[in-house]
Amino acid sequence: MEIKKYELPILPYEYNALEPYIDEETMKIHHDKHHAAYVNNLNTAIEKYPDLFSKSSEDLLINLNEVPEDIKAAVRNNAGGHINHSAFWQSMSPNAGGEPKGKLGEEINKSFGNFEEFKNKFNDAGVKRFGSGWVWLVVNKEGKLDIVSTPNQDNPIMDGQKPLLGNDVWEHAYYLKYKNMRVDYLKAWWSVVNWEEVNRKFEI
16 A cells, blocks of 8 residues: 655745745745755654554644654654645735735734734734744634744644634745845735635634
8 A cells, every 4th residue: 555645735826926025036945945845854754653644744733642752853843844834825825915804804803903903913923933933813722813923833733723824934934035124024924915715714
């Protein structure tokens, strides 16, 4: 029986499709090098325990305590990197941005005051994430919208939360264009957010 390994997803748009907000070179390196490395490293770690290939990367992360101790750190980092980046590409789109509509838009206004306040709080959490990590819009355990940040490649599903939208604040996501100005990257990123995809996750 052939083992199905984890695979790098194809970008749903061209490398230059998100310019001028995210540049072509950054997208190539980010997808083809960084994300690919997470996938390759995850496959390498799990080769010692091939039965684990039957599990989704999300299952591995949620049930990390069931992963053998000698590969637990590798699985945490690389399954997380694979999940986070797979969602990241889908959460962006050319000719996107604007404001969320429908129930999600209403819930954001209810939870954060208005859309601008939500963006300000989200950006602030991204700026304050020390070192490398992610900032997220999630549905928390109480069923309410919340903004959280996670270190490294951790994902909110590890804490029982449902991630709707995440932004990568590792330097490799923005340094070629924005240098050390993470705040400028965070502000520009809203112009490519794919609210249709975020709303789809919200309604699941």
